[in-house]
Amino acid sequence: MWKAQGFYSSVRAERRVTLLRGRRDGLEVTLPEHAVEHALDQLEARLASQPGFYSGSAAVANFGDAVPEAEVVERLRCILACAGVTLRALTGTSEAIAEVAARGGLEFESHPQVKLSAAARSLVADFAGARQDIAERRSRGEASVPRQRLDGKQSRQTALRLVEALPSTLYHRATLRGGQVLHHTGNVVVVGDVNPGAELIATGDVVVFGRLGGIAHAGAAGDPNARIYAVELLPTQLRIATYIAAERGRVRRTALPPEAALVRDGQIAIVPLERLADVSADNVPS
Secondary structure, eight states, X not given: OOOOOOOOTXXXXXXXXXEEXXXXXXXXXXXXXXXXXXXXXXXXXXXXXXXXXXXXXXXXXXXXXXXXXXXXXXXXXXXXXXXXXXXXXXXXXXXXXXXHHXXXXXXXXXXXOOOOOHHHHHHHHHHHHHHHHHHHHHHTTOOSSOOOEETTEEOOOOOOOOOOOOOEEEEEOSOXXXXXXXXXXXXXXXXXXXXXXXXXXXXXXXXXXXXXXXXXXESTTTOTTOOEEEEEEOOSEEEETTXXXXXXXXXXXXXXXXXXXXXXXXXXXXXXXXXXXXXXXXXXXX
């Protein structure tokens, strides 16, 4: 039996500045360019809240454009080691990180540099010229952008309206092993199995083309209409928005039909995909 068990407090944790995500070869820790010490505090608190969850993994630390001090790298190494995680390499956009990695006995993974084409570089120059033109107009007390007139009358301007951006989808084509984590703002699609000990967290839907045996959290930003789909749904735990459901002795059959998990009547319900269209707020298959 699946029952709602309360609020999942890590929704707020998704707003942290430190990002811990799974990779095919282990974990990646992304640290901000500023407030690194605060970010390390957050990372340490999160790892301490899940003792042993990431044990045995190797990690790559991504510092972006920043070049970390040796003391920062050493503290990061100690924080990860306390959780059973080995710091394997450093990465970032600056080649100077390679020297820091070498001094610490770590590998260095270079990031591909984005090079602008001649057309793109001309756009950069055009934007610079446009900014200068706007500044000159403002200094003369004129409007930033000249308004066109038709037949001596001011033209009617098109009304502006806010268009909400649709959530993106993270497509992951590999099996997630125990200890690996995927976080994404949007939908998550996994083509492969999600083994026990692995974790999926998405603000949208979670779709697994394989066996879902780990933890899945859909609607992590509070959307109760999010759903979790899997070809074989045998999770350790399911979470949708603020609802949590744990495995309670489901019978494993030789051939499980594809299923979906959704919130109905204050709890998480499991529905075969073939009956999903029949589900409504007042009609939940037992």
